[in-house]
Amino acid sequence: xxxxxxxxxxxxxxxxxxxxxxxxxxxxxxxxxxxxxxxxxxxxxxxxxxxxxxxxxxxxxxxxxxxxxxxxxxxxxxxxxxxxxxxxxxxxxxxxxxxxxxxxxxxxxxxxxxxxxxxxxxxxxxxxxxxxxxxxxxxxxxxxxxxxxxxxx
Numbered sequence: 001x002x003x004x005x006x007x008x009x010x011x012x013x014x015x016x017x018x019x020x021x022x023x024x025x026x027x028x029x030x031x032x033x034x035x036x037x038x039x040x041x042x043x044x045x046x047x048x049x050x051x052x053x054x055x056x057x058x059x060x061x062x063x064x065x066x067x068x069x070x071x072x073x074x075x076x077x078x079x080x081x082x083x084x085x086x087x088x089x090x091x092x093x094x095x096x097x098x099x100x101x102x103x104x105x106x107x108x109x110x111x112x113x114x115x116x117x118x119x120x121x122x123x124x125x126x127x128x129x130x131x132x133x134x135x136x137x138x139x140x141x142x143x144x145x146x147x148x149x150x151x152x153x
Contacts, residue, residue, distance in 0.1 A: 001058040002065060008056060009066040012048050013073025016041060020078070021085045045070065 020041050027033035049070055053062040 002063070005057045005063070006065050006069040008052065009049065009069040010073035012045075012052060013070040014077050016045050016048065016070070017074045017077035017081060019044065020074075021081050025085050025089055045074075 020037060023037050023040065024033070027037060049062045049067060053066065054060060057063070057066060
């Protein structure tokens with residue numbers, strides 16, 4: 001019975017490995033994606049082992065050999081599947097992302113340079129207006145020529 005439970009747990013490890021590989025394939029190789037994938041893997045793995053122990057294993061509790069079989073199966077499958085998923089990911093990036101980048105360079109780069117020159121002209125115009133405004137303020141104001149009447153006694 002214990003051997004049967006260990007094989008079942010190894011199958012769960014394989015399922016976890018497939019889930020993890022697909023999730024890493026979709027989310028990518030960034031650090032936040034890695035943290036999310038690892039947290040989901042540990043949570044789902046604990047949930048699967050516990051639910052399998054309650055419903056399927058003969059003892060009703062996850063034993064150390066069940067957990068060891070699941071983790072061992074996960075790492076063995078991971079070492080076998082990781083290179084394959086990385087090759088598929090590189091192929092998909094080459095098919096979808098690189099042409100998109102080239103298209104963006106051809107279309108958006110000239111558009112960006114046009115807006116950049118427009119922005120520089122606008123900034124220069126504003127700068128000249130500010131200088132003229134300051135120059136008008138700096139003009140000396142002459143004294144008022146009108147007479148001032150004082151109350152005298």
